[in-house]
Amino acid sequence: MTRRNWQREELLLALNLYCRIPFGQYHHRNPEIIKLSEFIDRSPDAVAMKLSNFASFDPYHHSRGIKGLQNASQADRDIWNEFNSNWDTLAVEGEDLYLRLVGDLNGTKIVASESNEMSLQFSGLTEIERQVKVRLGQSFFRKVILTSYGSKCCVCGLPIPELLIASHIVPWSDADNLRVNPHNGLCLCVLHDKGFDRGFFTLGEDYEVVIGYALRHYLPNSSVHNGFKIYEGQIITLPDKFIPNQQFLAIHRNNYFLG
Numbered sequence: 449m450t451r452r453n454w455q456r457e458e459l460l461l462a463l464n465l466y467c468r469i470p471f472g473q474y475h476h477r478n479p480e481i482i483k484l485s486e487f488i489d490r491s492p493d494a495v496a497m498k499l500s501n502f503a504s505f506d507p508y509h510h511s512r513g514i515k516g517l518q519n520a521s522q523a524d525r526d527i528w529n530e531f532n533s534n535w536d537t538l539a540v541e542g543e544d545l546y547l548r549l550v551g552d553l554n555g556t557k558i559v560a561s562e563s564n565e566m567s568l569q570f571s572g573l574t575e576i577e578r579q580v581k582v583r584l585g586q587s588f589f590r591k592v593i594l595t596s597y598g599s600k601c602c603v604c605g606l607p608i609p610e611l612l613i614a615s616h617i618v619p620w621s622d623a624d625n626l627r628v629n630p631h632n633g634l635c636l637c638v639l640h641d642k643g644f645d646r647g648f649f650t651l652g653e654d655y656e657v658v659i660g661y662a663l664r665h666y667l668p669n670s671s672v673h674n675g676f677k678i679y680e681g682q683i684i685t686l687p688d689k690f691i692p693n694q695q696f697l698a699i700h701r702n703n704y705f706l707g
Contacts, residue, residue: 454498457545458488459527462498464542467630468591470598471688474499487549502528508691535629540581543588585628590614596687597635603657603679606637613641617696619704630690639675649676650705651697656683662706 454462461484469480476482476492481499485492501520505528531538593614600607615636618626626632634651636644643649648663657679666672701707 454521454523456527458490459498459523460531460538460542461488461545462495463502463527463531464539464546464588465495466499466502467539467542467588467690468595469499470595471503474503483549498524506689508689536585536625536627539588539628540584543584547584547587589628589630589633592630592690593633593635593687596630596633596690597685598688600635600685601637601640602635602684602686603640603682604637605685608637611638612636613638615641615644617692617700619645626696629693631693632696633690634684634692635687643676644700645704647704647706649679650701650707651684651692652701653694653697654683655686655692656681658701658705658707660706 465480465484466474469478474481474496476496478492478496481495482492485495488495501524504520505525531542594609594612599609599612601612606612613636615634616626617632617634620627623632634644640649643663648660650658650660652658659676659680663672663676667677
């Protein structure tokens with residue numbers, strides 16, 4: 449039997465899946481892996497192995513002594529490098545491909561093109577295309593951030609998904625190229641999302657919570673103490689992949705933090 453090479457769209461789907469399921473669940477029994485394997489006509493073992501190949505490239509895993517599989521192909525490495533250097537395009541493209549597994553995207557018609565590939569139809573309206581791409585990016589970013597942090601606020605541990613925000617370190621409006629980069633994300637509850645966004649606290653070089661003077665102005669109020677002050681100096685719960693980028697945190701400290 450001739451071995452079939454992985455095509456670009458298959459690799460993007462696998463990389464999308466790598467991003468949005470927890471590390472440690474890259475095995476052939478995972479329902480998400482089974483679903484993808486059926487969609488691209490490959491075995492669950494093959495898909496699970498591809499995800500483990502991607503893990504072998506992740507420097508964060510290396511820093512934790514996790515190496516992953518060592519039989520990754522050059523195509524695997526190329527798509528990993530392309531994805532990590534061009535999140536804004538590749539993440540949206542991968543999310544677009546993934547959402548075809550589950551049907552329409554909020555009423556946007558999904559059809560097969562003449563080349564037998566799938567494509568979103570925008571009826572020639574550039575604004576509609578832009579809006580769909582924004583939604584795809586937001587969908588990807590939220591899935592990845594919540595999954596990476598175990599669907600818990602990294603400051604207080606709140607585990608209610610409806611009260612969790614995929615927060616941007618460098619704000620959405622100020623950095624187009626960082627909008628879907630998960631290294632620019634934190635999983636925060638609604639309180640800590642708003643507090644971080646307004647600069648009442650930030651994170652230090654060791655990922656510890658740093659409280660600003662603007663927040664201290666409200667102490668010793670018990671709500672402010674229990675909501676923020678008790679976490680001062682505490683290291684946040686770090687994600688299982690896509691650790692917050694220290695350069696992005698430095699931008700927050702220097703430009704947004706009321707310290």
